[in-house]
Amino acid sequence: MASLNVGSLGEYIREQRRNAQYSLRQLADAAGVSNPYLSQIERGLRKPSAEILQQIAKALRISAETLYVQAGILEERHGDAPGLRVAILADPLISERQKQALLAVYEAFLKENRESAEPAADKAAETGG
Template identity: 50%
Template sequence: MRQLATMVGISNPYLSQIENGLRAPSEQVLDSIARSLGLSPEDLRAAEEEDTGSDLRVAIKADRSLTAAQRRALVEVYDAMLAANKAKAEG
């Protein structure tokens, strides 16, 4: 995270806030992050839009009564359950 923040030219706390959905990056910052990760800005925007597609994910990320770590853990558990259900349905 620190290395990416340095490459992008933003602070580590600001990058962490972006990652946790607490702050929305400007177009310039989003473009810099994408280039630093070797992605096109369009690919990163598509991933961002895909991630916010679930009402539950949006609700979890918006719940400020939870810590950032708790919100991240809940989203990870939710994603794991969806993946398990998908694998079961396919297999």
């Protein structure tokens, strides 16, 4: 587990709040946290719990995983296209269901490519090439 990167987390939350066109007070109300507490998070002065991050993510209509990755609580899944999943999950223009559908299609393509690459690698190993 990586260390909590509070400064960039706060900046990220502020950016997402502005993209969603929320005032600090509006987001605090929607997330169920106090206005001063949210301000401290955005300024990198407080380390929010995973539960608070989840509340903020829900209010921003982004995936909690996005904030967990940003906070360093979770590692980015897989080494392939690390920013793609975060970008999809952070996009405020598509619904949570649409985000999950996009990620499922992407994962299916990756799985298909891995499976088709394995027989070719096995054949190359057999022929010494």
